[in-house]
Amino acid sequence: MASIYGFVQRLYKASVPPRCAKSTDSPMIRFGILGAANIAPAALLKPVLSHPEAVVYAVAARSLEKAQAFARKHSIEKAYGGPTAYQELLDDPNVDAIYNPLPNGLHYEWTMKALHAGKHVLLEKPSSDTADETREMFEYAKSKGLVLLEAFHYRFHPAIHRVKAILDNGELGAIKHVEVTMKLPKGFAADDDIRFNYELGGGIMMDMGCYTVNCLRYILGTDPLEVLSSISDLMPTNDGSPSKVDTGTTATFAFPGDATGTVTCHMRVPYMLGFIPHFPTILLTVHCENGELKMFNFVMPSMYHTIEVSAGDWKGNKSMKKRIEKVYKPTEPGAKGEEWWTTYRYQLEAFVDKVKGLTPEYWLPAEDAISNMTWVEKVYEKTGLGSRPQSNFKLPIP
Ligand SMILES: NC(=O)C1=CN([C@@H]2O[C@H](COP(=O)(O)OP(=O)(O)OC[C@H]3O[C@@H](n4cnc5c(N)ncnc54)[C@H](OP(=O)(O)O)[C@@H]3O)[C@@H](O)[C@H]2O)C=CC1
Numbered sequence: 147m148a149s150i151y152g153f154v155q156r157l158y159k160a161s162v163p164p165r166c167a168k169s170t171d172s173p174m175i176r177f178g179i180l181g182a183a184n185i186a187p188a189a190l191l192k193p194v195l196s197h198p199e200a201v202v203y204a205v206a207a208r209s210l211e212k213a214q215a216f217a218r219k220h221s222i223e224k225a226y227g228g229p230t231a232y233q234e235l236l237d238d239p240n241v242d243a244i245y246n247p248l249p250n251g252l253h254y255e256w257t258m259k260a261l262h263a264g265k266h267v268l269l270e271k272p273s274s275d276t277a278d279e280t281r282e283m284f285e286y287a288k289s290k291g292l293v294l295l296e297a298f299h300y301r302f303h304p305a306i307h308r309v310k311a312i313l314d315n316g317e318l319g320a321i322k323h324v325e326v327t328m329k330l331p332k333g334f335a336a337d338d339d340i341r342f343n344y345e346l347g348g349g350i351m352m353d354m355g356c357y358t359v360n361c362l363r364y365i366l367g368t369d370p371l372e373v374l375s376s377i378s379d380l381m382p383t384n385d386g387s388p389s390k391v392d393t394g395t396t397a398t399f400a401f402p403g404d405a406t407g408t409v410t411c412h413m414r415v416p417y418m419l420g421f422i423p424h425f426p427t428i429l430l431t432v433h434c435e436n437g438e439l440k441m442f443n444f445v446m447p448s449m450y451h452t453i454e455v456s457a458g459d460w461k462g463n464k465s466m467k468k469r470i471e472k473v474y475k476p477t478e479p480g481a482k483g484e485e486w487w488t489t490y491r492y493q494l495e496a497f498v499d500k501v502k503g504l505t506p507e508y509w510l511p512a513e514d515a516i517s518n519m520t521w522v523e524k525v526y527e528k529t530g531l532g533s534r535p536q537s538n539f540k541l542p543i544p
C-alpha cells in the first residue's frame with residue numbers, strides 16, 4: 147500500500163513539480179532551448195521549477211508560431227522563431243546555457259555553434275553521429291572553458307549508483323554476463339519520427355541503443371574488447387532500396403576477464419496476436435559468479451523500479467536468497483535529492499553545479515561520451531549498416 151502511495155506521489159510530483167523560490171543572492175543560470183522538442187518539458191522545463199538557481203529564459207523554433215505557443219505554454223520569457231532563430235538564441239547575451247534536444251544528426255553542428263557563442267551545453271543523447279564528432283565537441287568545450295554534458299540522465303539517479311555499489315562490493319562475485327534490454331511496441335514512434343530518419347541520425351542503436359551500450363559499459367566498469375555479433379530488424383524503405391535504419395538490434399560484446407554483455411533494443415515490437423501491444427521492457431540483468439542482480443526500469447527509476455538481488459548459484463539453483471531494494475533518494479548524509487526528483491532533476495543539479503564552478507556529486511566525463519559513440523558505431527559496423535552520416539558543418543563560422 148505504502149509503495150502504491152509512493153508511486154502516485156512521485157508520479158504526481160514529476161508532472162506537477164513543487165516550485166521553489168528563485169535565489170536572489172546567487173546568479174541564475176538562464177537556459178535557452180534549441181527547438182520546441184517533445185522531450186524538453188520532462189528533461190528541463192519541469193526540473194528547473196524546483197531549482198533555485200536555474201530558469202528557462204528562451205526557446206527557439208523553426209516557426210515563430212510554434213516558438214511562441216511553446217513559450218506561452220511553459221511561461222518562457224523569450225521566443226525566437228524562423229530560419230535564423232537558433233542562431234539568434236545563441237547570440238542572446240542573456241542566455242548562459244543551451245539545452246540541445248535537436249535530432250541526433252544536428253547535435254554536432256548546434257553544439258559547436260553554441261560553444262562558439264560561449265554557452266555551456268546540456269546535450270541530448272546520443273551526443274552526435276560519430277565518436278570523432280563527439281571528441282571534437284568535448285575538446286572544443288574544454289578549450290573554451292565551457293561545460294558540455296551528454297544527457298544520460300539515469301546515470302545521475304541514486305538507484306543506478308546503488309546497483310553499481312552492490313556489484314562493486316563483491317557480494318555477488320565477478321560479473322560473468324550482463325543483459326540490457328529496452329523494447330517498445332510498434333506505434334510508440336510514428337514512421338516519420340526523427341528516430342527512423344537516417345539523414346537525421348536515426349536508428350534504434352542511436353536512440354535506445356545508446357542507453358543500453360552506456361549501461362553495459364557502466365556496469366562492467368570498462369569498455370568492450372569487441373562486438374562479437376550483431377543482428378538488426380530494418381525499417382522498410384518506400385522505394386524498396388536497402389534500408390540503413392535499424393528498428394531493433396541485438397548485439398553481444400566481449401569484455402575483459404571473459405565477461406560478455408548483450409544489448410537488445412527494439413522500437414517496433416510487433417503486436418501479440420496482431421492486436422495486443424507488448425508491455426514496454428526496460429531491464430538490466432547481471433549474472434555474477436555467486437548470484438544475480440536484476441533492475442527493472444533502469445532508465446526511469448524515479449517513477450518506479452526494483453533492484454532484485456539473488457545470492458547463490460544462478461545457474462539453475464532455485465533456492466537463491468532474494469531481496470528487493472528500491473532507492474529514490476541518496477543515502478549518503480548531506481547528499482542532495484528528494485524522493486520525487488526525476489533522473490532529469492538529479493542531472494540538472496549536477497549540470498548547474500558544474501556551470502557554477504562547484505564539484506557536482508556525480509559527473510560524466512568526456513571520455514564516457516566518446517567511448518559510447520565508439521561502441522555504437524562499432525555495432526553499426528558489425529551489422530554492415532555503417533555509421534550515421536557525419537555533419538557537413540565545420541568551424542570556424544565565417
Ligand atoms: N533524455 C531523454 O530521456 C530523451 C532524449 N531524447 C533525445 O532528444 C532529442 C529530441 O527528441 P524528441 O524530443 O523526441 O524529438 P522531437 O522531434 O520532438 O524534437 C526535435 C526538435 O528538433 C527540431 N528540428 C530541427 N530540425 C529538424 C528537422 N530537420 N527535422 C525534425 N526536427 C527538427 C524541431 O524543432 P522546431 O521546434 O524548431 O521545429 C523539434 O522540436 C533526440 O536526440 C533524442 O534522442 C528524446 C527523448 C527522451
Ligand SMILES: O=C1OC[C@@H](O)[C@H](O)[C@H]1O
Pocket residue numbers: 341353354445
Ligand atoms: O528514454 C527514451 O525512451 C524512448 C526513446 O525513444 C527516447 O529517445 C529515449 O531517450
